[in-house]
Amino acid sequence: VKAAFIRQHGGIEALEVGELPLPTPGPGEVRVKVLYSSLNHLDLWIRGGIPGIHVSFPHILGSDAAGIVDSLGPGTTGFTAGDEVIIHPGLNCGKCPRCLDNWESLCPQYKILGEQVCGTNAEYVCVPAQNLFLKPKKISFQEAAALPLVFTTAWQMLVRRAQIQSGEFVLIHGAGSGVSTAGIQIAKLFQAEIAVTSGSDEKLKRAESLGARHLINYKKQDFGKEVRKLKPGGPDIIFDHVGKDFWEKNIKCIAKGGRLVTCGATSGNQAVTDLNHVFFRQIQIQGSTMGSKLDFPLILSHVEAGSLRPVVDREFPLKDIALAHRRMSEQGQFGKILLSH
Ligand SMILES: [Zn+2]
Numbered sequence: 001v002k003a004a005f006i007r008q009h010g011g012i013e014a015l016e017v018g019e020l021p022l023p024t025p026g027p028g029e030v031r032v033k034v035l036y037s038s039l040n041h042l043d044l045w046i047r048g049g050i051p052g053i054h055v056s057f058p059h060i061l062g063s064d065a066a067g068i069v070d071s072l073g074p075g076t077t078g079f080t081a082g083d084e085v086i087i088h089p090g091l092n093c094g095k096c097p098r099c100l101d102n103w104e105s106l107c108p109q110y111k112i113l114g115e116q117v118c119g120t121n122a123e124y125v126c127v128p129a130q131n132l133f134l135k136p137k138k139i140s141f142q143e144a145a146a147l148p149l150v151f152t153t154a155w156q157m158l159v160r161r162a163q164i165q166s167g168e169f170v171l172i173h174g175a176g177s178g179v180s181t182a183g184i185q186i187a188k189l190f191q192a193e194i195a196v197t198s199g200s201d202e203k204l205k206r207a208e209s210l211g212a213r214h215l216i217n218y219k220k221q222d223f224g225k226e227v228r229k230l231k232p233g234g235p236d237i238i239f240d241h242v243g244k245d246f247w248e249k250n251i252k253c254i255a256k257g258g259r260l261v262t263c264g265a266t267s268g269n270q271a272v273t274d275l276n277h278v279f280f281r282q283i284q285i286q287g288s289t290m291g292s293k294l295d296f297p298l299i300l301s302h303v304e305a306g307s308l309r310p311v312v313d314r315e316f317p318l319k320d321i322a323l324a325h326r327r328m329s330e331q332g333q334f335g336k337i338l339l340s341h
Pocket of ligand 1: 109
């Protein structure tokens with residue numbers, strides 16, 4: 001079957017498109033014919049290699065996908081061939097205290113599809129049945145493939161970790177990224193006042209149409225000073241995945257008792273933290289990764305109702321995955337980059 005994969009870690013040139021054996025669904029698994037998958041920043045990290053994460057080659061990248069149920073493994077129930085489904089990329093044991101408490105991403109066996117195990121950039125993928133959700137008819141396959149990882153991540157960051165409240169002031173960095181386009185909409189759903197940063201005026205305008213009220217171009221303005229003009233005490237919540245480049249300013253501009261929630265560090269992960277600010281002003285620094293499948297039906301119901309909407313940037317055929325990776329690494333996108341299979 002056709003697949004995009006890597007035989008070694010490296011740059012965009014490490015990506016190959018070719019034929020790999022058809023995977024066989026194991027007990028409790030479902031084989032899905034993938035119609036669309038989508039890119040995440042994680043794909044670039046995995047392609048390059050992450051210290052401590054072992055990958056066996058050839059490795060298929062990709063965490064998100066939507067498609068059609070093709071066949072079931074032994075003893076698998078709950079789905080039938082032909083069902084239209086969305087794949088949730090969080091793999092967990094389902095039995096440990098963390099899983100039973102619905103904090104699956106803290107499970108000792110937690111994995112992400114496409115990270116430690118082969119992912120969705122292929123014609124067929126096998127996943128545990130508990131990772132499949134029926135695709136609501138109102139949601140297109142393209143939207144369905146765009147939403148799982150970023151909406152799951154942004155939901156956990158804002159709702160579970162920062163516990164966003166109506167009327168709070170939220171600063172969201174990197175307005176054009178998939179996770180930020182999700183975060184803006186979730187913050188709006190909770191009736192927060194939203195400021196966004198981006199280095200592109202065009203992306204800021206588009207973020208405004210998603211619900212951001214205040215637009216800050218960090219290349220032209222000092223976002224720390226700007227946000228303090230907009231909200232004198234500082235933002236209640238900062239939603240970050242930029243890391244190093246913004247970190248010191250995040251710590252200085254956030255409100256007393258504010259929650260700084262981070263799910264990534266695209267500009268670098270070795271950042272300086274002035275601890276005087278952390279303790280005197282009682283700042284909470286919250287790490288977050290992925291989220292719970294428990295929240296996913298609720299996210300889907302909001303998408304169905306139109307209050308959340310996956311933002312699709314552009315679509316590439318799977319054979320052109322290198323162009324898709326290039327677009328993401330150059331940060332040209334607004335929202336999610338899709339691959340059609
Ligand atoms: Zn577990």
